Amino acid sequence: MSDDNFTDSYDGIMDFVGRIAELHKLDGWWEERNPRPALIWGRRRVGKTALLQHFARDKRVIFHTGGGRTPVRELQELSSRAASMVTSSTRDLVSRPYETWDEALDHLSREAGDEPLLLVLDEFPELITSAPELESVLRAFLDHAHGRSRLRIVVCGSAGRSMRAVQEYRAPLYGRFDLTMQLHPFRPHEAAEMLPDLTPADRALVYGVLGGMPLYLSWWRSELSIERNLARLACHPDAKMLREGDLVLATEAGKGAHLAATLQAIAEGYTKHHEIADVIRADPSRTLNDLLALGLAERIRPVTDTDRSRRKIYRIADNFLAFYLGTLSRVLPEIDRGLGETVLPVLVESLNDHLGDAWEEAFRDHLRLRATDIHPQVVAIGPWWQADGQHQIDAAVLTGRSRRPVLVGEAKWGKKVNASRIISGLAAKAAHMTSEAGELRFAVCARDEITHAPPGTLCVTAADIFPDPEGSADEVTSSGRTK
Numbered sequence: 001m002s003d004d005n006f007t008d009s010y011d012g013i014m015d016f017v018g019r020i021a022e023l024h025k026l027d028g029w030w031e032e033r034n035p036r037p038a039l040i041w042g043r044r045r046v047g048k049t050a051l052l053q054h055f056a057r058d059k060r061v062i063f064h065t066g067g068g069r070t071p072v073r074e075l076q077e078l079s080s081r082a083a084s085m086v087t088s089s090t091r092d093l094v095s096r097p098y099e100t101w102d103e104a105l106d107h108l109s110r111e112a113g114d115e116p117l118l119l120v121l122d123e124f125p126e127l128i129t130s131a132p133e134l135e136s137v138l139r140a141f142l143d144h145a146h147g148r149s150r151l152r153i154v155v156c157g158s159a160g161r162s163m164r165a166v167q168e169y170r171a172p173l174y175g176r177f178d179l180t181m182q183l184h185p186f187r188p189h190e191a192a193e194m195l196p197d198l199t200p201a202d203r204a205l206v207y208g209v210l211g212g213m214p215l216y217l218s219w220w221r222s223e224l225s226i227e228r229n230l231a232r233l234a235c236h237p238d239a240k241m242l243r244e245g246d247l248v249l250a251t252e253a254g255k256g257a258h259l260a261a262t263l264q265a266i267a268e269g270y271t272k273h274h275e276i277a278d279v280i281r282a283d284p285s286r287t288l289n290d291l292l293a294l295g296l297a298e299r300i301r302p303v304t305d306t307d308r309s310r311r312k313i314y315r316i317a318d319n320f321l322a323f324y325l326g327t328l329s330r331v332l333p334e335i336d337r338g339l340g341e342t343v344l345p346v347l348v349e350s351l352n353d354h355l356g357d358a359w360e361e362a363f364r365d366h367l368r369l370r371a372t373d374i375h376p377q378v379v380a381i382g383p384w385w386q387a388d389g390q391h392q393i394d395a396a397v398l399t400g401r402s403r404r405p406v407l408v409g410e411a412k413w414g415k416k417v418n419a420s421r422i423i424s425g426l427a428a429k430a431a432h433m434t435s436e437a438g439e440l441r442f443a444v445c446a447r448d449e450i451t452h453a454p455p456g457t458l459c460v461t462a463a464d465i466f467p468d469p470e471g472s473a474d475e476v477t478s479s480g481r482t483k
Contacts, residue, residue, distance in 0.1 A: 017193040019051050109149040208319055419453035
């Protein structure tokens with residue numbers, strides 16, 4: 001079983017989708033009269049480069065990506081890229097490349113005297129590793145060149161800690177950015193745009209397995225069945241999902257001694273602080289904070305509790321990583337031994353167990369997206385459970401300064417559900433949460449169909465959470481093929 005050859009950038013695989021708000025912010029920054037640099041960061045694979053390429057498609061732009069080169073080679077590479085974009089009457093960058101960053105910035109600033117020029121410094125942490133002086137050089141350049149040049153600079157990077165450090169109070173570039181923007185994985189309705197040829201239910205399944213990283217979503221081939229997609233992406237030793245899971249743990253979680261072990265513990269169901277401590281045999285507090293900052297884990301408490309609540313649990317925030325460390329990790333040894341074809345049916349049968357948590361979170365995200373339709377003063381949407389872990393509610397909506405519950409909801413990863421039965425159970429559980437349970441509105445979520453819904457029930461299906469992209473009029477089958 002051989003994997004297909006696909007590029008590692010989703011831009012070019014299909015038309016650029018999503019990122020409307022981010023593009024508006026970049027456009028606003030570009031139109032400023034004398035903008036100071038923009039700072040953009042986010043996890044690897046989240047689509048930073050694709051966003052910037054799309055933004056710069058009609059602009060003079062020099063893309064330079066830090067590659068761990070020596071300082072001399074780094075400047076030679078920048079000179080080569082600049083030579084193809086600027087025609088300088090004062091310097092031949094091929095025969096006489098830049099020798100210092102001061103020289104490079106001053107020259108590019110002169111070349112942008114009459115027409116705007118965009119300089120993208122990608123993987124900035126790599127650049128300052130090979131040239132530690134770059135931050136101070138860039139600060140000095142910005143201070144003396146501000147208002148005198150039309151050079152626009154974007155600083156971009158994947159290393160979360162390093163990119164946050166660039167913005168800290170004592171950092172040389174503190175206060176020198178007019179735009180700072182963290183790029184997040186796609187939300188469910190955004191991910192749907194990358195899967196236009198699938199049914200909403202299949203989009204939900206793909207999102208539950210691959211998460212919101214644009215690159216991962218681009219791997220899914222809509223003309224193939226779910227089984228064949230999993231076979232090519234996960235069921236042989238060199239499969240994309242296996243390689244990527246290893247890479248995420250090595251590059252993101254691999255930066256701390258206990259990060260990978262803590263993620264594995266959470267994926268295996270050890271979700272409380274003391275349970276994690278028992279598994280990794282160390283205090284996980286700092287490790288958990290690192291995972292929260294990286295966006296790999298998330299801390300959850302009952303929505304009615306305060307920040308100081310002790311009723312906190314942790315979950316893997318990334319669907320792909322949760323699938324890799326949970327469902328997929330249980331069969332990895334067999335896949336490595338060549339049993340991918342016989343493991344595949346077991347993997348498919350395990351999908352429903354995995355998708356429950358991802359479906360509930362997608363439901364909560366949809367409620368947040370529709371918050372103004374639910375109530376004009378929504379202050380929180382989240383799960384709720386009693387102190388003993390009983391009477392769990394998938395989603396509760398709180399409003400106003402008093403944080404009064406106005407809606408409770410339940411999501412079922414089932415094709416068809418009976419709303420009347422669900423609401424009966426919800427009402428009983430809500431009575432333990434609020435004394436005004438009789439005034440609550442109810443929401444019910446299912447993959448395809450909701451029956452016997454009382455008047456006023458908010459009914460949500462995959463078609464609502466993962467809607468057809470605008471302009472997509474084709475009817476699709478459950479396998480993803482258009483009719």
